[in-house]
Amino acid sequence: MGCCASKEAAEDFWSSSGVPPPPTEFVDDRTYPILHFPDEIARAALDAAAEAAAARVHDDSDDSNWQDNDGAALETLLAPRDGDSPVLLLDARFLIAHARRGGRITRRQELPADAFLSFESLRRLPPSFGQRGLRIVCVSYPWLVPGDPDPRGDTLHLLAHVLERFVDFEVFGKSTCGVFLDFSSLYQEGGHEARSVHQTSLFSHALNNLSILYSHPRTFVVKISRLPSDYPAAFEFPPNSTPNQSLYSDRGWCFCESSLANLVKDQFRVFDLAYFELSQGSLAAISHNCCLGRAPPLPPDQFDLVLDGKTFSFKGSDFATVSQLYRVAFHTHLSAAKRLMLIRLGWGDDEICIFSQALPAMAVLKQLSLSDNPFGERGYSALAAALAEGAAPELRSVVISSRSGKDMLLAARPGLDVTVA
Secondary structure: OOOOOOHHHHHHHHHHHHOOOOOOOOOOOOOOOOOOOOOHHHHHHHHHHHHHHHHHOOOOOOOHHHOOOHHHHHHHHHHHHHOEEEOOOOHHHHHHHHHOOOOOOOHHHHHOOOHHHOOOHHHHHOOEOOEEOOOOOEOOOOOOOOOOOOOOOHHHHHHHHHHHHHHHHOOOOOOOOEEEEEHHHHOOOOOOOOOOHHHHHHHHHHOOOHHHHHHHHOEEEEEEEOOOOOOOOOOOOOOOOOOOOOHHEEEEEHHHHHHHHHHOOOOHHHEEEHHHHOOOOOOOHHHHHHOOOOOOOOOOHHHHHHHHOOOOOOOOHHHHHHHHHHHHHHHHHHHHOOOOEEOOOOOHHHHHHHHHHHHOOOOOOEEEEEOOOOOOHHHHHHHHHHOOOOOOOOOOEEOOOOHHHHHHHHOOOOOOOEEEE
């Protein structure tokens, strides 16, 4: 197909794209207190939940936005099963209020009910932030300590700054959103009480279907890809445990969640908070800075090749789970995608070569925008070769940024509507 995407090309996005590499550590801009004692944290959670509940108003809107954006695909995780849901989504207003009080990401079993949005409330949320979509934010982040992913609240503190911009966005009215955080949204081991048989069943069901949340075309994904600047030196770890000093990009589950987010979402639905600064005072400003740069969708065999070099706490079992989650999501979403808006992602020739290898899976794709990406002749050659071999047979229109590239694509597929923008 004109070029070969190696493991190194698939893995080393930052060196081959036009996007500056992100920092690997948090910016030290903490504006919230730190709580140290369990009873303080529990009280903060109760107060934050009460504040979030008080901010909720009765909503007479219907569930048309949920239906129009295939919210039904998420119901296997979010709908109650025997009175309980495999996944609960947190009220963004709760997380903001909890962070302000010095809270941290807390185990699901230890949170009050008002910390979460009910299934019916989720179904009736308005459209997302001025765009078609669901008001659901899935967070991908590295756990800092075994059994306690956010012991000082560093991750929640950073996330809360961004959620404030989501909630305050005025288009379609200010409203909350549902937030997925694995430690708070899934039943966890540890804590004061053992996970029950029913809770374990719900957890297993959620884990085996977790890709649905991150890969859904109409959810948002926020990647917290930085580690605290004083990690691991300033953190306490359980006896006989070793600090995981792997970067976000080197951790198997983080890599999987990031790769799922990269499959078919429009460019403004995936945020990398490595680029976040407090001066970005609006969602539009965050989108402009934090949506710049993401890797292309990897074919499953390429994904497995890269995944083999990542770190896991339990690689023996997790590798197979992660591989299968990604493989199913890849074929499910790319085979159904009709429109892909992949604008200003920093993709050079290597990234377009990888994308071209995924193109044969896109059986019903009709519209593709790759404008404002700095790839050149080698990338266009890869796209043209894929089209000439019959990839994306339903493709009707393409938006690119090169006149010479237009000629190459038209030579490969006469009649294609190619716009240079």
